[in-house]
Amino acid sequence: MLIGTNDEHERRTLVEDTVGKILLACWHGVKSEIVQVLREVVTQYINDEPVGPKREYRVNQLFRIGWAFREVIAHIPDGGLNPLRRIMDDAEHKVSKHQLLLTERAELASQSNEARHTLKRKRETSVSAEPPSPVKVKR
Numbered sequence: 001m002l003i004g005t006n007d008e009h010e011r012r013t014l015v016e017d018t019v020g021k022i023l024l025a026c027w028h029g030v031k032s033e034i035v036q037v038l039r040e041v042v043t044q045y046i047n048d049e050p051v052g053p054k055r056e057y058r059v060n061q062l063f064r065i066g067w068a069f070r071e072v073i074a075h076i077p078d079g080g081l082n083p084l085r086r087i088m089d090d091a092e093h094k095v096s097k098h099q100l101l102l103t104e105r106a107e108l109a110s111q112s113n114e115a116r117h118t119l120k121r122k123r124e125t126s127v128s129a130e131p132p133s134p135v136k137v138k139r
């Protein structure tokens with residue numbers, strides 16, 4: 001589809017849609033790997049045989065570490081990645097920039113056609129109307 005597209009703006013929207021889908025797929029893969037490894041580590045950490053009475057202490061420590069991560073993540077600057085996050089969010093919510101562009105162009109073309117027809121009707125009515133009859137002035 002990109003090869004047959006001469007319009008640069010249209011090409012960019014197609015690229016953005018594609019990149020968003022790729023980023024989303026990568027993010028889901030990375031996220032599932034992290035969750036899986038975290039589960040394994042936490043399970044091993046809590047259920048370690050020699051721990052015994054320290055299990056509750058370890059659970060509380062993990063809870064505190066989790067809250068510390070949440071606090072840090074809330075304050076991480078995006079480092080200029082905000083556009084990438086927006087592209088990925090658009091892909092997740094199935095928002096196609098290309099489709100939005102095509103819809104906008106169709107609406108503009110429709111409005112332009114309506115304006116042309118209105119102008120044409122005005123011209124036709126002004127041309128078809130008979131000129132006013134001359135007023136006779138008495139002398």
